[in-house]
Amino acid sequence: NAGVTQTPKFQVLKTGQSMTLQCAQDMNHNSMYWYRQDPGMGLRLIYYSASEGTTDKGEVPNGYNVSRLNKREFSLRLESAAPSQTSVYFCASRADTDRVDTGELFFGEGSRLTVL
Amino acid sequence: LAKTTQPISMDSYEGQEVNITCSHNNIATNDYITWYQQFPSQGPRFIIQGYKTKVTNEVASLFIPADRKSSTLSLPRVSLSDTAVYYCLVGDQSWYSSASKIIFGSGTRLSIRP
Numbered sequence: 001n002a003g004v005t006q007t008p009k010f011q012v013l014k015t016g017q018s019m020t021l022q023c024a025q026d027m028n029h030n031s032m033y034w035y036r037q038d039p040g041m042g043l044r045l046i047y048y049s050a051s052e053g054t055t056d057k058g059e060v061p062n063g064y065n066v067s068r069l070n071k072r073e074f075s076l077r078l079e080s081a082a083p084s085q086t087s088v089y090f091c092a093s094r095a096d097t098d099r100v101d102t103g104e105l106f107f108g109e110g111s112r113l114t115v116l
Numbered sequence: 117l118a119k120t121t122q123p124i125s126m127d128s129y130e131g132q133e134v135n136i137t138c139s140h141n142n143i144a145t146n147d148y149i150t151w152y153q154q155f156p157s158q159g160p161r162f163i164i165q166g167y168k169t170k171v172t173n174e175v176a177s178l179f180i181p182a183d184r185k186s187s188t189l190s191l192p193r194v195s196l197s198d199t200a201v202y203y204c205l206v207g208d209q210s211w212y213s214s215a216s217k218i219i220f221g222s223g224t225r226l227s228i229r230p
Contacts (some may be wrong), residue, residue, distance in 0.1 A: 005158075031216045042203065043160070043220040058217065074198045090159045094216065103148060103207065105218065107159025 002026055006091050006108035013081045013115045015053050021076040021111050023091030031094035032074035033105070034058075034066060036087040043090065049074055081115045120204045125225040134191045138204030141185050149180060149187045152176050152203040154223070160203060164189070191226075199228045 007022045025032065030051050035043040035058075045058030049068040063085060065077045074093075078085060089111045095104040121139040128134045140149070148167050152160035162172055164225055166178040166187070177190040201223040 027217070033218065035220070040223040042201075045217065045219055048217060059219065092159070094218070096216070103150060103165065103218075104162045105152070105160070107161065110157070110159055 004093055004106050004108035005078070005089055006089075006111050007111065008111060010102075010112050011114070013078075013113065015082060015115060017081050017115075018077065019113075020078075021082065021089055021091070021113075022073070023075065024073045025057060025093040025106070026072065027106065028071070028097050029093040030088050030096045031069070032068065033092040033094070034064075034074070034076045035090045035092065036060065036085075037072060037090060037110075038087050046076065046089075061073045078113075081113075086113060086115045120206055120221050121230045122202075122204050122221065122224045124222065127227045127229065128194055129229050130195055131193050134194050134198070134226065135212075136191075136202055136204075136226065137186055138189070139186050139205045140204070143184050143206055144208070146208045147184075147206045148208070149178065149184075150205045150207070151176070151178065152205065152220075154201045154203065156200075160220070162175045163202075174229070194226075194228050196228050196230065199226060201225050 004025045012060045014025050033044040033048045044060045046064050049055045049064040055066050067075045091108045092105045095102040150165040153163050153164045154160040164176050164178045168180050171178045179188040203220050203223040
């Protein structure tokens with residue numbers, strides 16, 4: 001199993017450009033999450049999705065949009081990138097299937113975004 | 117959601133036992149306590165989870181007093197490779213819960229010296 005896969009791993013954008021970060025999990029989990037982590041800081045929740053077709057705002061949703069395309073995929077879109085969005089973005093899925101919820105999060109390797 | 121408070125940083129030496137305490141005064145009846153470890157340039161990974169008393173696995177032990185208002189992650193005989201950030205989280209892991217928002221705090225930056 002690949003677990004949680006994020007693409008791209010690195011990206012440099014200019015202010016005002018748009019891009020989408022892709023995330024896919026192959027563990028049949030219901031819930032998925034997007035976090036950002038600035039240098040030396042903890043993780044902050046951007047958006048999460050408790051199930052296919054539903055999304056909810058986290059702590060810092062402004063400037064982002066998300067799409068839960070299907071059970072496997074949860075994408076994060078920056079419509080007009082700003083330097084303040086320079087960060088490492090982590091996608092995670094939660095070990096909650098239709099039968100059990102251990103609450104454990106599985107993280108991807110991260111996507112390092114720089115906005116100039 | 118119960119808020120957690122943990123030390124910003126800790127230092128220790130190889131071979132020592134390290135205890136990191138997390139305060140969660142507003143923990144709810146259905147809440148579990150979960151600890152994650154994050155190495156530089158990597159996503160966090162699950163270490164241990166518990167509800168009450170003591171839980172032990174191959175990596176760490178988790179001590180939870182009867183009032184559950186705090187918890188202590190214990191790392192036995194640490195090595196340089198235990199240098200990482202450790203996060204304490206509190207939340208409902210119930211299958212029936214609709215509140216699946218999971219918030220990380222700032223964590224504790226643990227530095228192990230030779």
